[in-house]
Amino acid sequence: MLTPQPQPQADQRLRGALAGALLDHIDALTTRVVADIHAHSEMYASERPVSGPDLTAVCRDNLIRALEDFGGLPPTGDFEQAARETGRRRAVQQVPLDTVLQAYRRGGRVMWQAMTEVLRGWSEVAQDTALEVAGALWETIDRYSSVMADAYRMAQLELHHRQDTRRGALFEALLDGRGHDPVVAKAAAAALGVPERDRYAMVVAAQDPAAPPHPAPVLAAADVWSFWRPRAERYAGIVRIGPRAPGMLLGILRRHLGATAGVSPPFARLAEAGSALRLAERALRTLTPRSGEVAALDERLPEALLCEQPEITERLVAHYLGGVLSRPVEREVLLETLSVWLGTGGSAGRSAERLFCHRNTVLNRIGRITELTGWSPDSGEARLGWALAPRALPGPAADTDGLSGAGPV
Incomplete structure (x- = not known):
């Protein structure tokens, strides 16, 4: 739990008075913060994906919670919950965390500017006291930002897990032959981030103990896109060949994979992944287990028949x-x-x-x-x-x- 640090009584009264003064004009303060964020962030200024009303509502709520915490005032809401909700919301909207943290810093800067304007009218406030107040404000902003960032990262992990689960389910649907349903093919293409039509190949690699634990890094190192799922002691992967020659894929796998693998002939539509998988499995069955060989089906048609x-x-x-x-x-x-x-x-x-x-x-x-x-x-x-x-x-x-x-x- 976040707990405010104890402060001398006079300092606490000053902080409470400053917080109260800003809360009395919370709408005007919110407008200033939103305008400052828009002026320093192209993403927020474009209002995509964060709309103007969304940013205004979140800023207003965050300002209230931060001022109440800073001033030691009776809370009207949960300080941590507001920060966590902002982090989760921006993660879902895919706003970069650095952009969100910059907005928090801009908001803190505007809050301090507003406080200095109030302090100028209070001539009895000593300069050293004002500096202590500034430090306390930035401690509040830092703590608020930290809670928000933690929630953002946790939400990102949850989103990635859900996305991976969805990608995996749609990939399995392709392998099961359901890609001929246009709805499935379109959803799979969107989830995998590739076009429905291109040049692809299916690869089935045995999970050999001496081989690397996953084939994807081997292809990624050569700037070749692929997506893999484990299936019954094997990895089934779809590889985007694009304009490259099929021999490119075989060359990479033979040089670097280390596992026994079968490769299908190239195909043009994601909907064909299921039948291509069966062809890749037939190529794999022609090889001696744990031999580390990579076979293209078209190179081993007689063996596949046998x-x-x-x-x-x-x-x-x-x-x-x-x-x-x-x-x-x-x-x-x-x-x-x-x-x-x-x-x-x-x-x-x-x-x-x-x-x-x-x-x-x-x-x-x-x-x-x-x-x-x-x-x-x-x-x-x-x-x-x-x-x-x-x-x-x-x-x-x-x-x-x-x-x-x-x-x-």
Whole structure:
């Protein structure tokens, strides 16, 4: 609780007399304070968001409470409550706290000017007594300002919490597919502070223990807007790409994120966030957990298809590569050779260059794969199966045609 400091009796009588004199002309004093605030603040002078009547009413109430407290007069209202109400009101109106505090200082200055005018007519008041009165007045203004500022900051925290809750709820509505309702899409755009139409991407990042606790700072450092929410041990985020190339986003995430993440193709409307989320999740499912890799769906479409049909994928692997996988001693070198051979379009010569071996060695290995699998390298179906099956395998064996894969099977 705020309590006035005890003062000598004569000083207290003087303060009471000064407060009473100003309260007798409270409307005129209020007009002077409002005019002074308008003269020194463009925001208040514009009367947006604080209207003239609003400022006048608040100033009048604050002046009464401050003068009663300063003068030790019987209070007609709660000193602290008036200050707290002003702080909350200006926080809701989004008036900067510095602007509000400046208005308080201007009000205190006008109050002191009015008091000096009264004191000039009281010739028996000594100068040192007047100075003590000035100090007491500014103590009152400082205490009043402190209570107001504390209430302002608390109201700001409450507003931010409510805004975050609203943003989160509307973002979840987008992810749930309700963005196709124009009302939801418009409200979400306003809450998130972005346009309904632009270029966006969805990112789903696993909450890896070794990764940073939240993806947002990584993008913010690159001046890229994003909004994230935790969802079942993952972070789901919408990223505003704008005119940038999608590769920009992948580059930032791969260099700095540290978490395993899937990225959707770009989309143009917030209403598409729900379907983009599902695509980003499919991209994430193609990666080995805690690998720290970042995958764009368009880079891993075959892997995404394989992930969606695990039983069929298991049969596909066994059907086309079962014989190779059953030979643990030969498996690694045969799969590596097959991957390079497919990536070079079936060229034994180019494959040999990449593998640092003789072309006959490549041909012998492909012959061995044919023997173990029963599939001819001249068969289009065999080549398709050989290209798809390794993408469902974990680790380096899944590297086919330059795309590192780590499937779930």
